[in-house]
Amino acid sequence: MITPRVLLTTGGAGxxxxxxxxxxxxxxxxxxxxxxxxxEIxxxxxxxxxxxxxxxGDLEGQDGFHxxxxxxxxxxxxxxxxxxxxxxxxxxxxxxxxxxxxxxxPAAFVQTNVVGTFTLLEAFRHHWQERGKPxxxxxxxxxxxxxxxxxxxxxxxxxxxxxxxxxxxxxxxKAGSDHLVRAYFHTYGLPTLITNCSNNxxxxxxxxxxxxxxxINILLGKPLPxxxxxxNIRDWLHVEDHCRALEAVLxxxxxxxxxxxxxxxxxxxxxxxxxxxxxxxxxxxELPISPKKLITFVGDRxxxxxxxxxxxxxxxxxxxxxxxxxxATGLKQTVDWYLTHRDWWQPLLSDEYQGYYAALYGDRx
Ligand code: NAD
Ligand code: DAU
Numbered sequence: 001m002i003t004p005r006v007l008l009t010t011g012g013a014g015x016x017x018x019x020x021x022x023x024x025x026x027x028x029x030x031x032x033x034x035x036x037x038x039x040e041i042x043x044x045x046x047x048x049x050x051x052x053x054x055x056x057g058d059l060e061g062q063d064g065f066h067x068x069x070x071x072x073x074x075x076x077x078x079x080x081x082x083x084x085x086x087x088x089x090x091x092x093x094x095x096x097x098x099x100x101x102x103x104x105x106p107a108a109f110v111q112t113n114v115v116g117t118f119t120l121l122e123a124f125r126h127h128w129q130e131r132g133k134p135x136x137x138x139x140x141x142x143x144x145x146x147x148x149x150x151x152x153x154x155x156x157x158x159x160x161x162x163x164x165x166x167x168x169x170x171x172x173x174k175a176g177s178d179h180l181v182r183a184y185f186h187t188y189g190l191p192t193l194i195t196n197c198s199n200n201x202x203x204x205x206x207x208x209x210x211x212x213x214x215x216i217n218i219l220l221g222k223p224l225p226x227x228x229x230x231x232n233i234r235d236w237l238h239v240e241d242h243c244r245a246l247e248a249v250l251x252x253x254x255x256x257x258x259x260x261x262x263x264x265x266x267x268x269x270x271x272x273x274x275x276x277x278x279x280x281x282x283x284x285x286e287l288p289i290s291p292k293k294l295i296t297f298v299g300d301r302x303x304x305x306x307x308x309x310x311x312x313x314x315x316x317x318x319x320x321x322x323x324x325x326x327x328a329t330g331l332k333q334t335v336d337w338y339l340t341h342r343d344w345w346q347p348l349l350s351d352e353y354q355g356y357y358a359a360l361y362g363d364r365x
Pocket of ligand 1: 010011012013014015016017044045046047048049050051052070071072073092093094095096097098112116142143144145174196197198199200201206
């Protein structure tokens with residue numbers, strides 16, 4: 001019999017965080033665990049451009065669910081939430097997460113990803129120590145495969161012992177936060193866990209990322225910007241599989257452990273874009289222009305990592321976790337979701353987004 005947890009998810013109004021909150025509420029049929037795992041779920045989210053209150057609209061007002069608008073860098077607020085709700089489990093998603101934005105504006109990445117993570121760790125450490133270091137407490141830090149750098153075509157996949165070699169301000173800030181989390185386990189014995197995951201896809205991803213951007217631009221008849229030669233490789237994992245992995249780590253892993261999570265699914269960017277074009281073309285509705293005609297090769301992302309791949313043997317062996325989705329099924333489901341959820345993404349194409357888009361793609365060679 002497991003005692004229900006009192007959960008704080010930071011960044012729970014973003015892409016993966018909101019999927020995780022819905023998953024914990026037992027809303028996904030493939031979920032292994034029931035709603036009873038959590039007696040209360042709090043979300044702390046600054047509702048930056050990437051956070052969306054509407055994504056959690058179905059949960060607001062429900063017993064045991066609290067959405068708190070606030071910044072993880074606000075030490076007083078974090079301490080107050082931990083105490084008031086008697087939090088025993090933190091799942092830390094909040095971050096600046098987009099590599100292109102980290103190139104044009106790195107300061108916010110250092111602030112949220114490094115200082116914000118430090119602020120949370122300090123608050124959670126005091127909270128845990130003041131309560132006599134209870135056994136059940138956990139701090140799960142959600143990180144990325146990008147901390148390991150870039151692979152050549154024949155290099156073996158990243159494992160948990162691959163040395164860190166981050167190449168963008170985003171990945172460097174995530175690497176910094178990973179090191180802080182590790183240090184809090186080794187120095188204070190704080191029961192931390194780290195996961196490093198590959199590229200996620202699925203519902204509720206902000207329009208700036210590759211898959212939603214391609215879906216939305218096809219629907220709007222806008223060019224599909226493929227960076228460089230389009231041969232960069234990412235290892236794609238459906239977000240629901242990521243949520244199952246996080247829950248397995250939370251419930252079964254020993255404090256201090258790190259786990260790599262990925263889909264065993266390496267795909268070239270250009271192949272994904274073409275698959276999205278084909279899926280859209282087979283849709284019964286009308287498109288402004290045949291999608292493949294919109295594919296446009298544009299100047300490369302500075303410092304663009306060539307290839308990521310994750311060795312997931314450790315989580316498969318220790319925690320019996322496997323990705324469930326095959327990519328063809330998951331991508332079709334995701335494309336269908338963007339086709340049928342215009343009411344979700346249309347309001348996100350705000351003036352701020354248009355300004356960001358024009359600055360990134362406007363004068364690109
Ligand atoms: P996202 O950008 O969609 O969401 C981030 C959320 O954090 C938003 O709701 C935003 O409002 C919130 N936030 C940002 N700064 C904040 C602050 N200072 N205080 C409180 N809230 C703040 O990101 P995502 O794609 O859902 O990624 C979530 C986490 O998972 C990140 O830590 C990211 O590094 C990691 N990750 C993402 C992927 C991926 O493919 N998306 C893969 C591996 C790891
Ligand atoms: O690997 C995990 C990471 O995946 C996460 O840590 C990040 O938070 C998440 O944003 C994602 O990073 P990427 O940079 O890989 O994702 P993005 O969707 O921005 O780009 C995926 C690939 O597609 C990358 O090689 C760049 C390319 N791309 C992207 C965009 C937005 C294009 O070719 N054109 C585009 O317009």
